[in-house]
Structure formats: structure tokens, C-alpha cells
Amino acid sequence: MNPVKVGLLGLGTVGSGTFNVLNGNATEIARRAGRGIRVSHAAARDLDRSTVPGIDAVDLTEDAFSVVDQPDVDIIVELIGGYEPARELVLRAIANGKHVVTANKALIALHGNEIFSAAQDRGVMVAFEAAVAGGIPIIKAIREGLAGNHIQWLAGIINGTGNFILSEMRDKGRDFADVLAEAQQLGYAEADPTFDVEGIDAAHKLTIMASIAFGIPLQFDKTYTEGISNITREDVGYAEELGYRIKHLGFSRRTEQGIELRVHPTLIPERRLIANVDGVMNAVLIHGDAVGPTLYYGAGAGSKPTASAVVADIVDVVRMLTSDPENRVPHLAFQPDALSDLPILPMEDVQTACYLRMCAADRPGVLADVTRILGERGISIEAILQKEPIDGATDLPVIILTHTVREGQMNDAIAAIEALDTIKDSVTRIRLEHLGRE
Numbered sequence: 001m002n003p004v005k006v007g008l009l010g011l012g013t014v015g016s017g018t019f020n021v022l023n024g025n026a027t028e029i030a031r032r033a034g035r036g037i038r039v040s041h042a043a044a045r046d047l048d049r050s051t052v053p054g055i056d057a058v059d060l061t062e063d064a065f066s067v068v069d070q071p072d073v074d075i076i077v078e079l080i081g082g083y084e085p086a087r088e089l090v091l092r093a094i095a096n097g098k099h100v101v102t103a104n105k106a107l108i109a110l111h112g113n114e115i116f117s118a119a120q121d122r123g124v125m126v127a128f129e130a131a132v133a134g135g136i137p138i139i140k141a142i143r144e145g146l147a148g149n150h151i152q153w154l155a156g157i158i159n160g161t162g163n164f165i166l167s168e169m170r171d172k173g174r175d176f177a178d179v180l181a182e183a184q185q186l187g188y189a190e191a192d193p194t195f196d197v198e199g200i201d202a203a204h205k206l207t208i209m210a211s212i213a214f215g216i217p218l219q220f221d222k223t224y225t226e227g228i229s230n231i232t233r234e235d236v237g238y239a240e241e242l243g244y245r246i247k248h249l250g251f252s253r254r255t256e257q258g259i260e261l262r263v264h265p266t267l268i269p270e271r272r273l274i275a276n277v278d279g280v281m282n283a284v285l286i287h288g289d290a291v292g293p294t295l296y297y298g299a300g301a302g303s304k305p306t307a308s309a310v311v312a313d314i315v316d317v318v319r320m321l322t323s324d325p326e327n328r329v330p331h332l333a334f335q336p337d338a339l340s341d342l343p344i345l346p347m348e349d350v351q352t353a354c355y356l357r358m359c360a361a362d363r364p365g366v367l368a369d370v371t372r373i374l375g376e377r378g379i380s381i382e383a384i385l386q387k388e389p390i391d392g393a394t395d396l397p398v399i400i401l402t403h404t405v406r407e408g409q410m411n412d413a414i415a416a417i418e419a420l421d422t423i424k425d426s427v428t429r430i431r432l433e434h435l436g437r438e
């Protein structure tokens with residue numbers, strides 16, 4: 001049987017890793033797929049063939065569209081990234097009747113509904129395991145492994161850069177800006193780190209996971225997104241004192257009112273396994289009604305881990321080439337006509353416990369005013385941590401942990417606290433999730 005021909009778009013970190021895995025493990029991959037798989041065409045901005053061993057045997061070009069239009073290419077692997085021209089290339093590949101494998105989380109999160117609809121109409125597959133959590137097979141786990149479950153919630157550390165920064169701040173007492181600079185030097189963060197540290201990258205990934213978990217259309221524009229750039233080493237230290245660790249968490253939960261879809265810094269009890277995921281590693285915790293909690297851990301980025309997921313998708317596509325399109329695993333786990341119209345819950349209606357840090361004047365009655373404001377709004381307190389003034393300062397840090405409260409109520413309380421003339425600057429609020437059985 002002739003090998004399946006692959007057109008590879010992009011020979012950067014992931015693209016070259018994918019080519020190397022396909023070449024280096026060709027025999028093992030063929031045994032799994034049932035036939036050989038060969039990259040016959042590739043497109044790259046830099047045509048220096050010497051950087052990728054074995055690439056000389058490939059028809060290499062700068063024109064990605066010419067690869068998509070090759071009649072003898074069966075599968076297009078899109079590893080360019082970004083929104084355009086990736087979207088146009090993928091849609092053209094689908095129109096040409098080719099199956100698509102992509103690692104592009106931004107593309108799927110924003111344009112997945114359109115892409116999957118086009119693929120459904122054309123009878124081709126779009127595989128995207130590598131778009132979320134690198135080498136961790138989280139899409140397959142949710143879509144197939146947990147198919148018998150009513151998934152209740154999921155929580156993920158799904159951006160390695162942010163996790164590295166928070167880990168270093170905790171372990172070494174360093175400031176955010178200092179660790180970010182090191183992350184850039186090490187290649188963990190881009191020169192413009194906005195997508196990582198402000199939560200956009202994690203929001204792309206959470207959008208995809210939540211859609212598969214709950215059978216809803218992709219809705220990136222409704223994902224609440226908050227970064228970690230305002231987290232201080234003091235916050236990290238106070239959280240430790242209270243028995244928690246701060247993680248940049250993507251969180252989604254099914255409620256009777258709608259689906260929570262949010263990315264933000266989160267206090268997690270230090271005894272939870274996911275709270276102990278450090279450095280650039282990723283982890284996703286999923287709670288299903290039948291299986292209970294399951295944790296998936298591994299490298300969330302990098303050439304080989306991501307290539308592992310890309311190649312797994314290619315193998316899946318090859319196995320299904322001759323199958324009836326009606327019997328394939330649906331892109332978003334649920335049959336296209338069975339997706340739910342359950343709304344995304346507005347952030348002001350979400351309920352979480354909270355960590356509040358404020359700088360208060362060192363005089364009697366200040367704490368009483370703060371607790372009165374919380375009490376008037378039905379917000380109960382779990383713990384208070386009051387620190388001594390530093391070096392003769394007239395202000396002191398006050399940290400309060402609350403029980404679960406509706407976001408809108410907490411917004412109102414924070415505004416009232418900040419209006420007190422005894423409170424200096426803004427109140428820092430970090431949400432808290434226990435991540436236990438619910």
C-alpha cells in the first residue's frame with residue numbers, strides 16, 4: 001500500500017519536531033497506522049534545508065498555498081500559528097478535500113466553529129490535539145476517554161510561562177518583572193509576553209477544552225481573562241502562610257444557570273496535586289460524575305512533546321481515511337446537531353471564595369469598617385491575616401479570605417472598601433478554588 005502523503009506548513013520548532021518524529025519513528029508509526037506516512041511537501045519561510053536532517057527528500061517551497069493545492073497530498077499539517085493566513089489555508093485545504101491536523105489554539109478557539117462546519121460538509125477531519133497542553137493527550141481524554149461522564153468542572157494550568165513565573169516567585173521570593181525577564185532569556189516567554197502573562201493563550205486553550213467537555217460551541221469572546229502581572233511576591237508569601245498556592249488557572253464549570261469560562265490567578269489549597277505542578281509543566285484536572293477527579297500532567301510546549309501530539313493526530317487521521325464520515329469521532333465530542341445552547345455565565349454571576357489584600361491605616365476601627373462592609377453585603381470571612389507595619393510605616397497589610405460569594409457582590413464590597421479614607425490604593429482580589437469533590 002502506498003504511503004499517505006503529508007503536506008507540512010511551517011518548519012519552526014514544532015514543524016521541524018514533527019518532521020523528525022515522523023522520520024525517526026517511521027517504522028513504529030507505520031505499524032500503528034497500518035501504512036506508511038511520508039512528508040512529501042513542506043512550506044517554510046526559511047528554505048535552509050540543512051537545519052532539518054532529511055528535509056532534502058521533501059519538495060520544499062515558500063508558498064504554503066501551493067502545498068495545500070497539491071493533488072496527491074492527503075493530509076495538511078498546519079503549524080504556522082496565528083489567525084491568518086492559517087485560517088485561509090485550512091479552509092482551502094478542506095475545500096480541496098484534504099484532512100487537516102493543526103496545533104493552532106488561537107485558530108481553533110476563534111474560528112473553530114466555521115472550520116468544523118466546513119469539514120463536516122466536505123466529509124474531512126480536522127484534528128487539533130496539539131492545540132492544548134502540548135504533549136498531554138487532553139483532547140482525546142475528554143472527547144473519548146471520558147465520553148461516559150457528565151463532566152462537572154475542569155481546571156487547568158495550561159500556560160507554562162505563567163506557571164514558571166509563579167513557581168519562581170514562590171520558591172525564591174522574586175518579583176514578577178525579574179522572573180519574566182529570565183523567562184524571556186530562557187526562551188519560555190516571547191519578547192512581547194502579553195499572550196502568556198495576561199492569560200490570552202490560556203483562554204484559547206480553555207475555550208477549546210470547555211467546548212469539548214460541555215458540548216457547547218466555541219466562544220472565546222465570552223471567556224473572562226485576567227493575567228498575573230499584578231501578583232506580587234507578598235501575595236505569594238501570604239497565600240503560603242494561609243495554606244494556599246497561587247496558580248494561573250483556566251477554570252470551567254457547568255451550573256444550572258450556564259457555563260463558567262474564566263482564566264485568572266487562583267489560590268488553590270497546597271495539598272492539591274495540581275497546586276504542586278511547578279516550572280513550565282502543564283496539568284489539567286477534570287471532574288466527571290462517574291470517574292471522579294482525573295489529573296493529566298506533562299510538558300505543555302516544546303518541539304518533541306508538541307510533535308508527539310501532532311503525529312498522534314496524523315496517525316488517527318490515517319486510521320480513519322477509509323471510514324464512513326458519519327461514524328467518526330465528532331470534532332467537539334458531541335454530534336454537531338446535539339451541541340447545547342447553554343449560555344456562558346457572566347462573570348458578575350460567578351461564585352468563588354476570595355483573597356483580599358489591602359493597605360490599611362494603622363489605627364483603631366479600620367478593620368471594623370472593612371468587616372462591616374463585607375457583613376452588610378452578606379460576605380462571610382474565613383480568615384484574617386494582619387501584618388505588622390514595616391520600618392515604622394503608618395500603613396499595614398491586611399489579608400482577608402472570604403467564603404464563597406457572588407462576583408457582583410464582591411465588586412460592590414471592594415468599591416466600598418476602596419472608598420474608605422483609611423484604605424490606601426486599590427484592593428487586590430484573587431479568587432480561590434478548593435478543587436475538591438463537588
